[in-house]
Amino acid sequence: MPKHKIMTPDQSSGRELTFEILKYNPRDPNSRPHLETYKIRETPGMTLFVALNMIREDLDPDLAFDFVCRAGICGSCGMMVNGKPLLACRTRTADYPDGRIRLMPMPAFELIKDLSVITGQWMDRMSKRVESWVHAKEKQDITRIEKPVDPDAADATFELDRCIECGICVASCATALMRPDFVGAVGLNRIARFEADPQDERTDADFYELVGDDAGIFGCMSLLACEDHCPKNLPLQEKIAYMRRKLSKA
Amino acid sequence: MKINYCDALIVGGGLAGLRVAVQTQEKGLSTVVLSLVPVKRSHSAAAQGGMQASLANTVMGKGDNEDVHFADTVKGSDWGCDQEVARMFVTTAPKAIRELANWGVPWSRVRQGPREVVINAQRTTIVEPSEAHGLINARDFGGTKKWRTCYTADATGHTMLYGVANEAIRREVEIHERKELLRLIVENRRCYGAVVRDLITGEIEAYLAKATCIATGGWGRVYRTTTNAVICEGTGQAAVLETGIAALGNPEAVQFHPTPIVPSGILLTEGCRGDGGVLRDVDGYRFMPDYEPEKKDLASRDVVSRRMMEHIRKGKGVPSPFGDHLWLDISILGREHIEKNLRDVQEIAMTFNGIDPADEGPKGWLPVRPAQHYSMGGIRTKPTGESPDLSGLFSCGEAACWDLHGFNRLGGNSVAETVVSGMIVGSYMAEFCRENDIDVSTRLVEESIEKEVRYIREILERPESEGMSIFDIKRRMQHIMDEKVGIFRDGTHLQEAVDELQELLKRSRKVGVRYKCLKANPELEETYRVPKMLKIALSIAYSALMRTESRGAHYREDYTMRDDLNWLKRTLVRWSDPEATLPELSYEALEIMKMEMPPAFRGYGRKGQIIENPLSAKRQEEVEAIRRRLEAEGKDRFAIQEALMPFDLPENYRAKNERLGVGYA
Numbered sequence: 001m002p003k004h005k006i007m008t009p010d011q012s013s014g015r016e017l018t019f020e021i022l023k024y025n026p027r028d029p030n031s032r033p034h035l036e037t038y039k040i041r042e043t044p045g046m047t048l049f050v051a052l053n054m055i056r057e058d059l060d061p062d063l064a065f066d067f068v069c070r071a072g073i074c075g076s077c078g079m080m081v082n083g084k085p086l087l088a089c090r091t092r093t094a095d096y097p098d099g100r101i102r103l104m105p106m107p108a109f110e111l112i113k114d115l116s117v118i119t120g121q122w123m124d125r126m127s128k129r130v131e132s133w134v135h136a137k138e139k140q141d142i143t144r145i146e147k148p149v150d151p152d153a154a155d156a157t158f159e160l161d162r163c164i165e166c167g168i169c170v171a172s173c174a175t176a177l178m179r180p181d182f183v184g185a186v187g188l189n190r191i192a193r194f195e196a197d198p199q200d201e202r203t204d205a206d207f208y209e210l211v212g213d214d215a216g217i218f219g220c221m222s223l224l225a226c227e228d229h230c231p232k233n234l235p236l237q238e239k240i241a242y243m244r245r246k247l248s249k250a
Numbered sequence: 251m252k253i254n255y256c257d258a259l260i261v262g263g264g265l266a267g268l269r270v271a272v273q274t275q276e277k278g279l280s281t282v283v284l285s286l287v288p289v290k291r292s293h294s295a296a297a298q299g300g301m302q303a304s305l306a307n308t309v310m311g312k313g314d315n316e317d318v319h320f321a322d323t324v325k326g327s328d329w330g331c332d333q334e335v336a337r338m339f340v341t342t343a344p345k346a347i348r349e350l351a352n353w354g355v356p357w358s359r360v361r362q363g364p365r366e367v368v369i370n371a372q373r374t375t376i377v378e379p380s381e382a383h384g385l386i387n388a389r390d391f392g393g394t395k396k397w398r399t400c401y402t403a404d405a406t407g408h409t410m411l412y413g414v415a416n417e418a419i420r421r422e423v424e425i426h427e428r429k430e431l432l433r434l435i436v437e438n439r440r441c442y443g444a445v446v447r448d449l450i451t452g453e454i455e456a457y458l459a460k461a462t463c464i465a466t467g468g469w470g471r472v473y474r475t476t477t478n479a480v481i482c483e484g485t486g487q488a489a490v491l492e493t494g495i496a497a498l499g500n501p502e503a504v505q506f507h508p509t510p511i512v513p514s515g516i517l518l519t520e521g522c523r524g525d526g527g528v529l530r531d532v533d534g535y536r537f538m539p540d541y542e543p544e545k546k547d548l549a550s551r552d553v554v555s556r557r558m559m560e561h562i563r564k565g566k567g568v569p570s571p572f573g574d575h576l577w578l579d580i581s582i583l584g585r586e587h588i589e590k591n592l593r594d595v596q597e598i599a600m601t602f603n604g605i606d607p608a609d610e611g612p613k614g615w616l617p618v619r620p621a622q623h624y625s626m627g628g629i630r631t632k633p634t635g636e637s638p639d640l641s642g643l644f645s646c647g648e649a650a651c652w653d654l655h656g657f658n659r660l661g662g663n664s665v666a667e668t669v670v671s672g673m674i675v676g677s678y679m680a681e682f683c684r685e686n687d688i689d690v691s692t693r694l695v696e697e698s699i700e701k702e703v704r705y706i707r708e709i710l711e712r713p714e715s716e717g718m719s720i721f722d723i724k725r726r727m728q729h730i731m732d733e734k735v736g737i738f739r740d741g742t743h744l745q746e747a748v749d750e751l752q753e754l755l756k757r758s759r760k761v762g763v764r765y766k767c768l769k770a771n772p773e774l775e776e777t778y779r780v781p782k783m784l785k786i787a788l789s790i791a792y793s794a795l796m797r798t799e800s801r802g803a804h805y806r807e808d809y810t811m812r813d814d815l816n817w818l819k820r821t822l823v824r825w826s827d828p829e830a831t832l833p834e835l836s837y838e839a840l841e842i843m844k845m846e847m848p849p850a851f852r853g854y855g856r857k858g859q860i861i862e863n864p865l866s867a868k869r870q871e872e873v874e875a876i877r878r879r880l881e882a883e884g885k886d887r888f889a890i891q892e893a894l895m896p897f898d899l900p901e902n903y904r905a906k907n908e909r910l911g912v913g914y915a
Binding site for chain 2: 025027028044045047056057058061062063064066067068069070071072073074075076090092112113116118119120121123124127128131132133134136139140142143144145146147148149150151154155157158161162164165194197199200
C-alpha cells in the first residue's frame with residue numbers, strides 16, 4: 001500500500017523561474033507595450049494559474065489576466081506560452097526545464113490589457129453566423145416522453161459539443177490571422193456538431209449557405225495548428241475535411 | 251451619466267441567469283444579461299456529474315416519480331428546505347430536462363439490452379428494456395433512492411450551459427460582458443435596477459429595469475479551499491445585503507463536497523462514486539460501509555464529508571505535504587468506462603496530479619479531501635423568486651435561498667435548480683414586469699451612480715498603507731473560514747472567526763492601492779470586492795455561531811443534536827448600517843403543521859441525534875389520516891398531494907409528466 005504518493009510528478013526543488021510578460025493597456029495613453037520580467041520561486045505542482053496569481057499578489061498588483069474555473073473546463077485562460085497557444089491553468093511550470101517562460105496575449109482577439117483579451121464577442125459572432133442552435137420545425141411537448149435518439153448519435157454529438165470556445169484554434173490559425181472574418185476551426189466544428197445531431201433538420205445546402213465560402217469551410221489552408229493545440233483534443237482535422245467534402249457537393 | 255433601460259435586468263450569465271433571460275425575452279420583454287465574463291465561461295460549466303429529474307427511463311430508475319424525488323430532496327435538506335418549493339421543483343424538473351433535449355443538450359441515452367455496471371463494488375449486469383432504447387439515461391448519485399441523475403459524460407454543466415446560452419443567442423437576448431454589479435438602485439422598498447462598472451473601460455453606468463434578478467452564483471471563494479471558480483466571490487449577494495432591506499437566508503448552510511482532488515481543490519464529480527467508485531483509507535480499506543451500512547459511499551454529501559474527516563481524525567488518513575487525505579478509487583470501474591463517462595475526471599487527475607485513475611490498483615487511486623463546494627444559503631426569496639422585502643428584486647440559482655436545499659443539497663439538484671428556477675422565476679418575473687411600471691427620479695439614479703464614483707475615487711486617493719495589502723486581507727479571510735467555519739464547528743472557534751473577520755473588515759476599508767488607474771485595474775477591483783466578501787464571510791460565521799444545533803452541513807461539535815424544538819427555522823441576515831461590522835439576525839419559522847413530510851430520521855447519518863418537536867408526530871398522524879381517507883376514496887397521488895400541501899406553478903409547469911409504462915399516472 002502506498003503510504004506516500006507523489007501528488008504530482010514534479011516535486012520541484014523551488015528553483016527560480018523567470019517570467020517575461022507583455023504589459024500593455026491600450027486604453028491608457030501613457031502605456032507602451034513592453035516585456036516585464038518577474039522572478040518567483042517554483043512550488044510543487046505549480047501551474048501558470050498559481051504562478052500568475054503569485055506574481056500579481058506579491059510583485060505586480062496591476063497585472064491583468066483571465067481565469068475562471070482554473071480546471072481546464074471553462075476556456076478563459078488561453079495565452080501564448082513561449083510562442084504556443086495554451087490554456088494557462090493546465091500548463092505546468094515543471095514542463096519548462098530552463099525555467100524561462102514568456103507570456104503573450106493570444107493574437108486574433110482584441111486586447112483588453114496585458115494577457116487579457118476579448119474572446120466573448122468573437123465567439124458570439126461565430127455562434128450567430130453558424131446559427132449555433134438546433135433547427136427543428138416540430139415543437140416538442142415537454143410533458144411527454146422525449147423523442148428517442150440513437151445512443152451512438154447522441155455520443156457522437158456530445159463528442160463535438162465538448163468545444164469550450166477558448167479561442168486557441170483561432171489564435172493558432174494562419175487563415176484567422178489574415179482574414180478577420182474567418183469562422184475558425186471552432187465555427188467549422190460547430191457546424192459538424194449540428195450536422196451530427198439527429199435533432200437538427202438542416203441539410204448540407206443549409207450549411208453551405210452559412211459557411212460555403214472563403215471565410216468559412218473553403219478558407220481553411222489545412223495547416224492544422226488548430227488540432228495540434230486544441231486542449232480538448234477535438235478531431236478538427238477530420239471534421240473540417242469531412243464538412244468540406246460534403247459541402248463541395250452541396 | 252450613462253443610463254441603459256430595459257424591462258428585465260439579469261445580473262449573472264450562468265445557467266440560472268440565462269434561463270431566466272430566455273423566459274423573459276420569450277414573453278416579449280426587453281431583456282439584458284450582465285456578466286463578469288463571457289457567459290459560456292460561467293461556473294455552471296464546471297458542473298460535472300449531472301442533473302436530477304425523475305424520468306424513470308433506465309431500469310434502475312423504475313418506479314421513480316415526483317414523490318420519490320421530493321422525499322429524497324427533503325431528507326437531504328435535513329428538513330431545512332421549503333417543501334412547497336421542493337414540490338414546485340420536482341414537478342418541473344422532468345419538463346426542464348426534456349426542454350434542454352430539444353435545445354440540443356446531447357444527453358446520454360439508454361441502450362437496450364444487458365449492460366455491466368458496478369454496484370457496491372461488485373460487477374453486476376443490468377438489462378435495459380427495448381422500449382427505453384434512445385431515451386435519456388441516468389446514473390446513481392448520493393442520497394437518492396433511484397438512478398435519477400441525467401448526464402453527458404462528466405461535462406453535464408458544460409453541455410447544459412452551451413444549450414441554454416445558444417438558445418439565448420438565438421432569441422437575441424442582449425448580453426453585456428465584463429460588467430460588474432456595484433450597487434442596487436433602491437428607494438421606498440422598490441428596486442429600480444443597478445449601478446454597474448465596466449471592467450474594461452472602468453466606466454460606471456446605470457441599468458434601469460422594471461425587475462432585476464440576481465443570479466450571480468455561489469460565494470465559495472470566501473474560503474481558501476473550494477471547488478468554486480475564482481469569480482464566485484458573493485459580491486452579487488453582498489450588493490443585495492448592502493441595500494439594508496433585503497435579507498440573506500441561512501448563510502451558515504455551506505456544503506463541503508467529499509471528493510475534490512488534493513491539493514488543487516478541483517472537483518471530482520460525485521458521479522465517480524455514483525458509477526461505483528469507492529473511498530479508501532491509508533490501509534487501502536473501504537471504510538464507508540462501517541459508518542453508513544445502508545448508503546455506504548453514497549450517503550448525502552454532508553454525511554460522507556463528515557465521516558471522511560472523522561476517519562482522518564482516527565489516524566486513518568494518508569499523510570502528505572498538503573495535509574492528510576483519503577483515496578478515491580475509480581480504477582475498479584475499468585478503463586473503458588472511465589474514458590467514456592469520467593473523461594474530465596481522468597484529464598484533471600492526469601494534468602494536475604500526474605495520475606491516470608484508470609490504472610489498476612493503488613497506482614490509479616486519487617488523493618481527495620472534502621472542501622467547500624456550494625452555498626445552500628443566499629438571497630432570501632418567496633417561492634416566486636421575488637424578495638419578500640424589496641419589490642422588483644428577484645433571485646434564483648445558487649445565489650438565492652429559494653429554499654430548495656435547506657441545510658444540505660443533493661448532488662445533481664444544483665444544475666437542475668438553475669434551469670427549473672430559471673423557468674419558474676422567469677415566468678413570475680415576466681408577470682411582474684407586465685403588471686408594474688417604474689417611476690424613478692433622475693435624482694435617485696444620479697445619486698446612486700455618484701456614490702459609486704466617489705467611492706472608487708476615495709479608494710484611489712487613499713494613502714499607501716503600511717502592513718497588510720488587500721491580497722493579504724483576502725488570504726487571511728479565506729484562511730479563517732477554512733480553519734474556523736469549516737466542516738466541524740464550535741462556539742469558541744466561530745467566535746474567534748467573527749472577531750477576526752470584523753477586524754479585517756475595518757482594515758479593508760482603509761487599505762490603499764498602488765496603481766491609480768480607473769480602467770481595468772485588478773488591485774482596485776480587489777479593493778472594492780474584498781469588503782463585500784468579508785460581509786458575506788461575517789454573515790456565514792455569525793449565523794453559524796448563533797445556530798446552536800447541528801443540521802445538514804452545519805455541524806456544531808458543542809451542539810451535536812438536530813434541534814427541531816428550537817431550530818426549525820431559517821436564519822435571516824440584514825446589514826442595515828453600512829458602518830457596522832456585524833449584520834443583524836432574525837429568524838423565520840418552518841411550519842411543521844403545513845409540511846407534507848414532517849421531520850423524521852433521514853435514513854443515513856448518526857442515529858438518535860434529534861431533539862424531537864411534538865408537532866412532528868402530530869403532523870405525521872394528520873398526514874397519514876388524510877392519506878388513508880383519500881386512498882379509501884380512490885383518489886390518486888396527485889389529489890392526495892394537493893390535499894396535504896397545495897402549491898402554485900406558472901405556465902403549464904403544473905401539468906403531469908409522462909413516463910414509460912405508466913403514462914401520466
